[in-house]
Amino acid sequence: MLPFLPASGLSAIAGDWYCGEQIMKRLVVLSGAGISAESGIKTFRDSNGLWENHRIEEVASPEGFASNPQLVLDFYNLRRRQLKEVSPNKAHQILFELEKEFDVQIITQNVDDLHERAGSTAVLHLHGELKKARSVHNNDKIIPWEEDLNWGDRDENGDQLRPHIVWFGESVPEMEKAVKLTSTADIFLVIGTSMQVYPAASLINYIQNHCEVFIIDPNLSNRHTKSEFFLKMPATEGMVELKKILQSKC
Ligand code: OAD
Numbered sequence: 692m693l694p695f696l697p698a699s700g701l702s703a704i705a706g707d708w709y710c711g712e713q714i715m716k717r718l719v720v721l722s723g724a725g726i727s728a729e730s731g732i733k734t735f736r737d738s739n740g741l742w743e744n745h746r747i748e749e750v751a752s753p754e755g756f757a758s759n760p761q762l763v764l765d766f767y768n769l770r771r772r773q774l775k776e777v778s779p780n781k782a783h784q785i786l787f788e789l790e791k792e793f794d795v796q797i798i799t800q801n802v803d804d805l806h807e808r809a810g811s812t813a814v815l816h817l818h819g820e821l822k823k824a825r826s827v828h829n830n831d832k833i834i835p836w837e838e839d840l841n842w843g844d845r846d847e848n849g850d851q852l853r854p855h856i857v858w859f860g861e862s863v864p865e866m867e868k869a870v871k872l873t874s875t876a877d878i879f880l881v882i883g884t885s886m887q888v889y890p891a892a893s894l895i896n897y898i899q900n901h902c903e904v905f906i907i908d909p910n911l912s913n914r915h916t917k918s919e920f921f922l923k924m925p926a927t928e929g930m931v932e933l934k935k936i937l938q939s940k941c
Contacts, residue, residue: 718793718937719876720786721894723800725883725908726926730777730805736885752859760853761842767854768839771821774803782882782907782926783809785934792941793878798869800884800891802856815872817865817891823855830864866890873897880933882907883926886915905933 724734750766787810797814802821806814824836886892904919907929922929
């Protein structure tokens with residue numbers, strides 16, 4: 692299999708799709724909490740603005756952490772423990788399967804590891820990862836963390852550790868990479884996100900004119916672009932449909 696050619700290189704080729712052959716189309720995916728909902732992980736905004744009985748700001752902001760660090764650590768400890776009880780669903784699995792025919796690049800807002808556990812090989816976590824911790828003094832000191840994280844847990848420099856999660860009001864270090872990926876997409880899929888959180892939601896502005904856009908969400912109805920294809924259904928069902936659509940074009 693030859694390496695991916697940038698989208699600009701494809702424009703010289705007649706309009707056929709090349710899937711799993713010499714040149715793969717680049718499928719860039721922006722996923723959100725909805726893709727993991729059928730695995731049993733609750734979304735953020737489907738329950739009265741409360742997230743597992745907490746206001747989002749209480750457990751997902753630097754101010755929340757400063758005012759009650761153990762509450763915040765416990766909150767993410769529960770989420771981390773929950774990862775051991777859930778499994779990737781059909782939607783995650785199909786995204787992995789599509790790697791046979793497409794150059795699949797996933798940009799996820801999710802902090803779970805279900806894309807990786809389904810086998811996906813290119814996953815960019817915009818909002819951090821539950822199974823990592825980092826120094827409260829140095830955002831670049833990130834270490835793997837599988838178990839509970841408590842006040843008093845320190846890195847090798849003696850710095851207190853915090854969850855490796857991008858909280859509200861913090862910068863999104865992976866955004867630049869996400870913008871670059873989006874601008875090279877031949878196909879862009881938005882799946883299971885309310886598109887309410889920026890800068891992630893702004894990625895849609897970076898797709899190029901030739902790019903085909905698909906949305907999978909059972910509830911959303913607002914249009915993001917002039918010509919997207921809307922699959923108003925749960926992620927697992929939507930991915931089965933999308934796979935058929937994409938393969939029919941190969
Ligand atoms: P939201 O909870 O805002 O949106 C979830 C979306 O998933 C909604 O549009 C639902 O309609 C849709 N949905 C629900 N069930 C679904 C299913 N079975 N299949 C497909 N879609 C389904 O979650 P996000 O958009 O991911 O940030 O939220 C973005 C960010 O806000 C999160 O990353 C998180 C949160 O604050 C941080 O924690 C930093």
